[in-house]
Amino acid sequence: MEKFLENLQEAQKTIQIIDHMIYVTFPLIKDKKILTKILTETKNTITNCINSILQYEYLYKRINLYKDAKTNFRIFIQKCCPYYKITQKEIDSIKELFELVEKHKQSTIEFLKNEKIVILSENLKTETITIEKIKEFFNLSKEIMKKTLAIIK
Numbered sequence: 001m002e003k004f005l006e007n008l009q010e011a012q013k014t015i016q017i018i019d020h021m022i023y024v025t026f027p028l029i030k031d032k033k034i035l036t037k038i039l040t041e042t043k044n045t046i047t048n049c050i051n052s053i054l055q056y057e058y059l060y061k062r063i064n065l066y067k068d069a070k071t072n073f074r075i076f077i078q079k080c081c082p083y084y085k086i087t088q089k090e091i092d093s094i095k096e097l098f099e100l101v102e103k104h105k106q107s108t109i110e111f112l113k114n115e116k117i118v119i120l121s122e123n124l125k126t127e128t129i130t131i132e133k134i135k136e137f138f139n140l141s142k143e144i145m146k147k148t149l150a151i152i153k
Helices: 003-029 032-059 069-080 088-106 131-152
Strands: 109-113 116-120 126-130
Touching (some): 003 131, 032 088, 088 116, 088 126, 088 131, 126 131
Antiparallel strands (some): 109 116
């Protein structure tokens, strides 16, 4: 099977898992690890969609791919987003999600307060992520998946 289809199937499976975690598991357990897992898996879903788009476009010789992920992401934004009708607002949200996940990975202290994740960086700068914001990112991942499937399938 083509690699781009494998990425799409993985993204679809992850979306179902995230949906269950947001609307069933987290309300019952209320653990910050679940929220951070949801955030990370949402990023992975969007990454799989982006990789699928890039591989599909490369297969049909519309773009070139490089070993550098940042270069490939720039190509995705410049050449693929207009064709797949991914808006600038969605691109900005994708970048914001990627930055938040990176801050989460690098943080020394995280805690849950009133259903919000508070991330402290090394210089003690705080970043707060609400469950509503996580749901927005999840809806973004579903929208990117829908737009990807519209072209690829």
